[in-house]
Amino acid sequence: MSVVIRGIGELVTGDPAAGDGALGVLRDAAVVFDGGRVAWVGPSGDAPAADEAVDAGGRCVLPGFVDSHAHLVFAGDRADEFAARMTGRPYAAGGIRTTVAATRAASDDVLRGNLRRLVAEMARQGTTTVECKSGYGLTVEQEARCVRIAAEVTGEVTFLGAHVVPPEYDGDPGGYVRLVSGAMVAACAPHARWIDVFCERGAFDAAQARTVLAAGAAAGLVPRVHANQLGPGPGVRLAVEAGAASADHCTFLDDADVDALASSPTVATLLPAVEFSTRQPYPDARRLLDAGAAVALATDCNPGSGYSSSMAFCVALAVREMGMSPAEAVLAATAGGARALRRADVGRLSPGARADAQLLDAPGHIHLAYRPGVPLTAAVWKDGVRQV
Ligand code: NIG
Ligand code: FE
DSSP: EEEEEEEEEEEEEOOOTSSTTTTTEEEEEEEEEETTEEEEEEGGGGOOOOSEEOOOTOOEEEEOEEOOOOOOOOOOHHHHHHHHTTTTOOGGGGGGHHHHHHHHHHHHHHHHHHHHHOOOOOOOOTTTOOOEEEEEEOOOHHHHHHHHHHHTTTTTTEEEEEESGGGTTOOOOOHHHHHHHIIIIHGGGGSSSEEEEOOOOOOTTTTHHHHHHHHHHHHTTTEEEEESSSSSHHHHHHHHHHTTSSEEEOSSSOOOHHHHTTTSSOOOEEEHHHHHHTTTOOOHHHHHHTTOOOEEEOOOOOOTTBOOOOOHHHHHHHHHHHHHOOHHHHHTTTTTHHHHOOSSSSSSSTTBOOOOOOSSSSSSHHHHHHSSSSOOOOEEEETTOOOO
16 A cells, blocks of 8 residues: 655755755655555655655654653552642652552553553654653563563663662662562563663662663663763763663753764754643753764653653653754754664655645644644554554
8 A cells, every 4th residue: 555645835854865954854845655665755746656646745754753751551540649749849769659559559451451542642753763761660570561561562662770769678778679570570671672771860870870781782682871861970981881772751951961962873862841740941952963862752651651652742841852953853853863773764754754744734844843732743653554
């Protein structure tokens, strides 16, 4: 089944060689999907025929968002915790235990239903690739269950047994690190691609994080790190040292952290919906970009620190609060996320890429930041098949 979308006012290819600027923009353009891939892009008038034709009516088509950081396998919510934060209580990692208790008590079907609801909610908002972490089970059986359920909806599954120390290991964090690095990684690695650790005061220190990442790597998992979210710390440098695909959050960085990111392939993944929901300062995207670091934007969708599934919201925050231009933010939400997941086949719309795209009810990508809170995604294709 092939599809041609004609009459595209602004086609964001994400390939600077294919069009104008860093976004590789083509005007009055068309794109053809065939066999789940982008088969052709070019002037609308030259577009070849296909089984199905769509008229974009001068609107914008861009790659589907690549949300490279989300925690979607959980039960319950923490709306009360959010409300308390808005009246001044600070965010603390300890709230994770509330969700751990609810998740452990939930059936597979409850977890699966919540996960699928969130993935569908993301799809309606233009997200076509999503990474999904475990981290609310924190026993061998519960973490294995969470990665197994996550793998039902995405190939980008991350084992996050080292999210926090669960209550039964109070006073024995070393024992929990040994469990994560031993039986837990062995049970989870077959269902995951990535290993993550929350390296932060109140969670895991550098030595513990290093142990966990090394065990993951030995089991074939590639590292990514929750780093420098709640304060300065060793997370970013640890991520770079471990060859992590991504250091996520990057809210409190010193010059050495910025230099380390700029001189490494590790992507700085910024999660501004978390700062919105925790009243923390926003990460300084401008400083990272000016230093030459690769930057991605992602939602971090989770019931605690930030429960937004909207990449468009993250784009708007990045532009309004973090010094990114609309083009930089859209690139970070598409090609940047792809890079953070080491994927060359998504986050761009040039021949050979996956046919993962969205049509906006707007003439151009700037409207994603210019019209915050407005559901602009009018249609979504994944692997060339219309989803929304
Ligand atoms: O990325 N920082 C650690 N983990 C999540 C929060 C999880 C939670 O609060 O439930 C995050 O912000
Ligand atoms: Fe997270």
